[in-house]
Amino acid sequence: MSAMDAAKRSWPAPSAGRVPLWVYSDPDVYALEQERVFAGPTWNYVGLEVEIPNPGDYRRTFIGEKSVVVTRTKDGAVHCFLNKCTHRGVEFCRTDCGNARNFMCPYHQWVFDLKGNLIGVPFRKGVKGQGGMPEDFDFKDHPARPLKVEVVNGVIFASFDHDVPPFKDYLGESMYHYFTRVFDGRGLRLLGHERQDIPCNWKLMQENIKDPYHASLLHVFLVTFGLFRADQKSEVKLDPSGAHAVLVSRKGEQKAGEGLEEMASFKADYALKDPRLLDPVKEFPDANTVIMQTIFPNLIVQQQSNTLATRQIIPKGPNNFELYWTFFGYENDDEAMVTRRLRQANLMGPAGLVSVDDGEVLEFTQNGARPHPGDLAVMEMGGHDHADTDHMVTEAAIRGFYEHYARVMGFKREGA
Ligand code: FES
Ligand SMILES: [Fe+2]
Secondary structure: OOHHHHHOOEEOOOOOOEEEHHHHOOHHHHHHHHHHHHOOOOOEEEEEHHHOOOOOEEEEEEEOOEEEEEEEOOOOOEEEEEOOOOOOOOOOOOOOEEEOOOEEOOOOOOEEOOOOOEEEOOOOOOEOOEOOOOOOOOHHHOOOOEOEEEEEOOEEEEEOOOOOOOHHHHHOHHHHHHHHHHOOOOOEEEEEEEEEEEOOOHHHHHHHHOOHHHHHHHOHHHHHOOOOOOOOOEEEEEOOOOOOEEEEEOOOOOOOOOOHHHOOOOOOOOOOOOHHHHOOOOOOOOOOOEEEEEEOOOEEEEEEOOEEEEEEEEEOOOOOEEEEEEEEEEOOOOHHHHHHHHHHHHHOOOOOOOHHHHHHHHHHHHHHHOOOOOOEEEOOOOOOOOOOEOOOOOOHHHHHHHHHHHHHHOOEEOOO
16 A cells, blocks of 8 residues: 555544544555645644744754754744755754754755755866856755744744645634633743653544543542542633644542542542642633643643643654653743742653653553554544533544544545
8 A cells, every 4th residue: 555545545434433543553644644734734833932042043843754944044034944955865954953054964065044045065166177066057946945934922833835824724713712822922931841752653642632531530640639630620622623622621629529439540548748749820811720732733732730831743653753842931930930830840741740641551552553453443422523512521622633634634434
């Protein structure tokens, strides 16, 4: 099978609320995703402006498997271009971040400026009258491929498709509202990065953050200390396409209540040795304490108490991805707030008191599903549709994701 054959696949019936396990491991499906999802009309997160504050600053990152460079030029503008030499394909930017006047390919030393324009080719005119590029060779014809860029309140998105709609339309009104709750235009303060390799398909990460149902069952920490629990006031909201979603919740008191007896992870006798780990202060106008937003295809925006982070999904083959966490606060945070955010960041990241469970269970999912590509996963909690709900006992946001994903990939939905 090839990627083109993969495009002819159909989703086995009954299709609503069922996901064929081949989506997690088929290499041809994965190859097709690189074109239709990551290089298609999508906005991909590539970093925060605060990571490249000065002219010449750059960041190397990935959209799908493709390496890209994000730069700031002298005029303050942000650019993004493919990290692939137009001579013979070398990934010319060799470091994750830094400051540069230009980029020189290590192989034959072609030079690209901060916008990706080709500005130098050694031996262009030959040596001692011999060799050299043909007369009609024009630098202008060989820039590193430019991507379209939109900077939204300090967050940088890029797209291979120059006809992609503006980010605000791409997200839809309600999702844009939640995005600008945290990215409200205030200057950001970078607090640090963490990175993690998870041996599973990238879509399982999107599913995990669209799945409020698991949080009350899998996570001892969330359930026991009441950070995110099925008996709390909560909502799941999606954009009309199903592509993007938010899980919204308000922290409750730790007490026995309806449904709690089914949460085996609730440990009534657990207490924190240092309660400062959970000392959230209200900082947004609404009363919500957790908002987890998933933006198709590669971004999660985490707002858990006062720990704020972006999580970038970087696929590394059908069976692996890298999760790149960027923790941040605001420019005007006082030192107490910075310390609070950092302390609460212990919940998150590869060894986080909460998220460590997710990394492990996602690996179990991949290992369990991989040998059975012909089987179906059942995602029917809360029904078959993907409408908004005012509770978290639902898989509606995952159903929405696969509605959208199947459409983007061109899969036929049998019986949909
Ligand atoms: S491959 Fe980059 S200069 Fe030759
Ligand atoms: Fe989780």
